[in-house]
Amino acid sequence: MNWKNVAHLIRVDMKSGRLIRGRRLTKYRERKLFTYLLYGGALTFGLAAGTLAGVVYNTISVVDQELKGLFQQGLLSLFLSLPTLVLIYSLVFTMMQQIQRSGVKFSVQAPYWLPITWEEHTLASTLANLLGFPMVSIVFIGSAIIVLSIFVGQVVYAVFTLFALLASAFMASAITEIFRILQVRFIGAVYKSTGRAAVWVRFVGSLIFFIVFYIGYFLITSGTGAITFVQTVASAQSAVWFVPFVWLGMTLYSFINGLLPQALIFLTLSLLFILSLFYAAVILNRRFGLYEPPAITISRGIYAPRVGFLGRLGFSTVEAALIRKDLKAFTRRRELMFIFVVPIVAILVPLMQAFGTMGRPVPTEASLYLFAIVFLMPGSIMAVSLGNLMIGEEGGVMWRIYSSPISAKSLVKSKYFFVVFFAVLVTTVTGIVGVVAFHPSVRAILIGFIESLLLVFALGAVSLVSGIKGADFTELPRPRMIRTWWGLVNLIVCFLVALAILAPFIPYALTHIVPFVSPQPAIDPYQAVVISAIVAVVIAFVAYRMALKNARELLTKAET
Amino acid sequence: MWLHMTNYAPAVELKSVVKRYGEIEAVGNVDLSIKPGEIFGLLGPNGSGKSTTLKMLLGLVQPDFGSVNVLGIDVQRDSVAVKRQLGYVPEAPRLYEFLTGIEYLDFIGDIYGIQTEEKKARINEYLKALQLEGREGDMISSYSEGMKQKVALISAFLHRPKLLILDEPLSGLDPRSAKIVKDLLHELKAQGVTTIMSTHVLEIAQALCDRIAIMYRGKLLALGTMDELRQKASMPGSGLEDIFLKLTGTGDIRAVVEELLK
Secondary structure (H helix, E strand, O other), rough: OOOHHHHHHHHHHHHHHHHHHOOOOOOOOOOOOHHHHHHHHHHHHHHHHHHHHHHHHHHHHHHHHHHHHHHHHHHHHHHHHHHHHHHHHHHHHHHHHHHHOOOOOOOHOHHHHOOHHHHHHHHHHHHHOOOHHHHHHHHHHHHHHHHHHHHEEEEEEEEHHHHHHHHHHHHHHHHHHHHHHHHHHHHHHHHHHHHHHHHHHHHHHHHHHHHHHHHHHHHHHHHHHHHHHHHHHHHHHOOOOOOOHHHHHHHHHHHOOOOOOHHHHHHHHHHHHHHHHHHHHHHHHHOOOOOOOOOOOOOOOOOOOOOHHHHOOOOOHHHHHHHHHHHHHHHHHHHHHHHHHHHHHHHHHHHHHHHOOOOOOOOHHHHHHHHHHHHHHHHHHHHHHHHHHHHHHHHHEEEEEHHOOOOOHHHHHHHHHHHHHHHHHHHHHHHHHHHHHHOOOHHHHHHHHHHHHHHHHHHHHHHHHHHHHOOOOOOOOOOOEEEEEEHHHHHHHHHHEEEEEEEEHHHHHHHHOOOOOOOOOOOOOHHHHHHHHHHHHHHHHHHHHHHHHHHHHHHHHOOO | OOOOOOOEEEEOOEEEEEEEOOEEEEEEEEEEEEOOEEEEEEOOOOOOOHHHHHHHHHHOOOOOOEEEOOOOOEOOOHHHHHHOEEEEOOOOOOOOOOOOOOHHHHHHHHHHHOOHHHHHHHHHHHHOOOOOOOOOOEEHHHHHHHHHHHHHHHHHHHHOOOOOEEOOOOOOHHHHHHHHHHHHHHHHHHHOOOOEEEEEOOOHHHHOOOOOEEEOOEEEEEEEEEEHHHHHHHHOOOOOHHHHHHHHHOHHHHHHHHHHHH
């Protein structure tokens, strides 16, 4: 193992993640500061959270000895469950990171033709995965538990827990590496067996994968789910000691309970398991690392011109061609498919809350609130995400748009239609689910539908403005599509726009949230809809004009 | 410098064109006139300003000074009208890899407003000629670099443009396809189609081009037919490679190679 090679490869991976597109499309600069700020921020918040919890513990200790004992016991339970918790969310995060990577063939990349061994390549890839969000969260958790343990007097346990967390994150990253290679091989086999249906098999398969992971993640990390999880892991991991994934937790459990020989056995087993995972990844990489899935054949040379529908809607041939091309992009490009997951998860999570899957059932009065979320959120999220990505998703093929006779008007019209069409489609589907699940009144349905449409039109146009202005055409290691700064600015602007559109309904929301304090609204709901519509139309109109201006600038100053 | 006084309506005309990127002058005061039906070679070492010049013809780069006219249209005024009449293949073109070959060409046909039946006939002709038949239904992501280059070339020829701008057009092509493309360019020349090509393979430029321009550090060093270039370089009977190296002052190759072999 050449450690210099490993360090270089990690640096390359980290650097490509840090590069930020400058004002000119062709110039990139590196922002190390942002990365260091993340770690610094995590450390600061961790220290603050640990100190705060420590102060609470000290206060409790003075007041109530029984509560002090419970606190100490609770902290030990937390230590025991943290390795498994970190393993799960690191797994989810690193897998998401892998899936969003560009589908461009990896065999063109330097590691495959430079004198680098598969061990070095796999280790670098595993560590680079780990050095993102998992490491930031470990810095946060680690600093918090160490500071808290000083107050509680459990420093040794906290330090061991920190090592266990690092080992867990490495384990998760190695599993992701294994999964990535197997996925490529599996996809190849699926393509071979499904033939022309391969595109849809991939689309549906990816959606299911995303959804299962997101829901699993939410179940474990949100609300009562997290507490239940900690309690379950702390109490039940002894019963499932034979499962390798809890061996790190078992090492801690044995150590905390003074069973040192048992702790040593589980520690050895854990290390062997991590090593075996790593070498499994190395072997798989050696075997399938250069494997390229077979070609997907979609048609057999039959020329099938598509005319009609988009033309009848008033789109020119150029605009219709752009819309059809984008439709194929979003159903065929793996890295773009995740966009369909967010609205589905946005429906499923409130539904699960409503039907008690995530704990106790929610009270009926919350149904209207959940219905509003299901109705308004998914379509709006879709409009914001799509609007932001529609230009940047062109990536390196943007030259095709630049050099073709496509006017700014056609470009913006086709992209805006695509955004609005999908967002309205999502709103309709989620609306139907909302109606079936929460049985709202006809008035609530009508108002919900109109408001969600208004949000879609306005937020779609606003997001397209920043999507054009802040487009990032970088494709490796993952397609960026939008500059970070513009993405953040867009989120803030969209939040304010949504607030402005929904402002006439704020008095109604207040009467539900704080019924005894809030006065009755001065206008009826239908008048509120009219005011809201005026605000939305004005915003959408102004934003559309700005998008046109930005598109003209983009097409005529392609070099800047 | 206005190298050629002409008495025809030029297909491409650059007048006193200047383009700067900060301190760097990418193109400096270039005058150029290209006749309709001419195969014109634009040569130069890396960073000599060729790509910037080609991009200015497409309206993708705005000159800081001077004017660019293509097919009688001021590019800065109406770049869409210019783009409608020209076919462009950049160096190492990226294609929409999630589309099949036929879907990509169908998309291009629609962008250039070709009628359905005509589009179908032309696509089939080109696919057959460049031996892409049988793979047109596969996603482009599975194509070799040569196949991608063929698709890019077809997409430039498909709408029968009046002007072709080709950057390394024969890169990655098999000998048969390369010969077809060369013959096609000659046939199109006979039909009045102008071709501007940039290449580093000087044998191709010498064999294909009616006139050649050599750019160096943003300036037009030389322009003319092979005979005119030989005269300018005072190298009668020499090939383009020797002329190019002499004019660009990069002829000390032997010393460099010897240094590398030490």
